Amino acid sequence: MILTAPVSMFAMLMTYSSNGSSSRPWVTPLVLFSLPLLFASLALRRAIPALKRSPQGSGDRSAAAVALCLGGLVYALALGPALDNVGVL
Structure with missing residues (x-):
């Protein structure tokens, strides 16, 4: 998120007008969480097979559970x- 924070601030400047409202409030969170979500999905893709293949007490299994x-x-x-921002919550 440290890497995407400056880019998301720029996205906020470009999508919000001076009166504070925006027609696209979802752009800033999308930009901010783009890399963390990418890495989280890669970690999930690697952790599920590690949980299935590792023995019960191994360190790989606990690392996969933490991931x-x-x-x-x-x-x-x-x-x-x-x-x-979409209005669901």
């Missing part, structure tokens, strides 16, 4: 502002 939890947290943090 799944962090990936879910990133998805929840990205989905909350996006749904709020």
Whole structure:
């Protein structure tokens, strides 16, 4: 998110007018969470097979479980502002 924060600030400047309203409020959260969601989806894709193949007490299994939890947290943090801006929440 540190890498995408300057780009999302620029997206906010370009999509919001001077009176504070925007016709596209979803652009800024999309830009801000684009790289974290990409890396979270890659981690989820690698963690699920690691959970299936690793033995019960191995370190690979615990690392895969942590990756799944962090990936879910990133998805929840990205989905909350996006749904709020669309008007679902």
